[in-house]
Amino acid sequence: MAWYLLTLIDSEKLLLNQIIDKEKTIKTNIRTNQYTAVIFQKERNNPYTSHFYIAQELEPYLGSLELNFFISKYNEMSNKSGKKVSIYALNYGLCMDENLRWGKPKGNEYRTYFIESPFNFTPVIKNFLSENKKIYCENCMHEFSEEEYNLMKKYGGTCLKCGCKNSIQEKRVLSDEERSEIEEIEKKDNLLEREQYQLLKLLQYSRKDKTATELAQELDVSWQKIGWIAKKIEEDYCYLKKEPRKGKMYYVLSDLGREYLDSITP
Template structure:
């Protein structure tokens, strides 16, 4: 799902037990599409760290879901096997012992095959996480003169990465760059385009 831009790795930090965890969120573009608030709330620390509470740990739930969705199917006769039978199948060379009796014909498959689930999602909004983060920073700081190193500082990444990704955003007409002199230094200042405002931030001032 991350490779297809449906979810993004949002943050990495220690949980309540001191274990480093990765925090995932619905892709920013999808959040804008579905009018879902994105990101950590501002203000008091207790509100910004609520999501590392133990009751938000869905590891076991996700593991159980994936196990339930996986099964094995014979490519010759269609005989199905439960995921719990994997050890048996592996020992007998993935042979379809309940069906055609052929060896090597049983393969892993997923029960979940709803190809139309994401049909209504506008795929042009599904940008990679870094590019969405750049747009988000520009949206939150419209009056500021932001250039690559300032955006990189906000995102905790290199200014080279921001510069490289900004070229793609500029080619997609989502940002524009203007040459400015800031503190005596020539800079390329980034701004959102009207297209980006309409696509990603339609309800912001």
């Protein structure tokens, strides 16, 4: 077990690991040109992936990790949608252990590096909260850790506290009020212009990549306008990428784009 996990409870370990895994995915996607934004070009071979941002309403859910110095609040800025967000930094030593480059490129032109769309971790926190569970015995109501739960499963689900069989239950921690609050945050976060949203939804529903001409025909606009709309989505949000095939240029939903659409689709 990594040294930095020893002081954390199970749920905190899970959240920290999810944050680290997401940063590693971003690193891979920058290095492999999945994110084509110009801001990533300078340090593409060894990108900086030590920071992330979240909706400010979610700050309380990071309190424990911050208290234990695994993360720290770095700054507050407005994201691409003009919404105020909180930027967090992973612990420097933690980044060294996980082979994540700490910091950002030098120069005023990189001041928005940490609020690029790939670093939006609001969905990460939201998914963690939605999936987080409480494990307890419905007979004695004692709560157990994930490790204890795995041990009890090996012995037929017998409660370690009262000995009752088949009494162990898993219950989602997120309340209806918290769920509503998170859904409201998602509605406000990463809001696209109507035409940008329509283009993404068309690619999602058609389940096939399309050229500018094909998109223009279906959205009833010029192919030049499609190019302008797609360029904004690709560079500002990293939700699209272009792929040349047999002399034609196709627009393709990126993994980040699919993640965004999934997060706003009921």
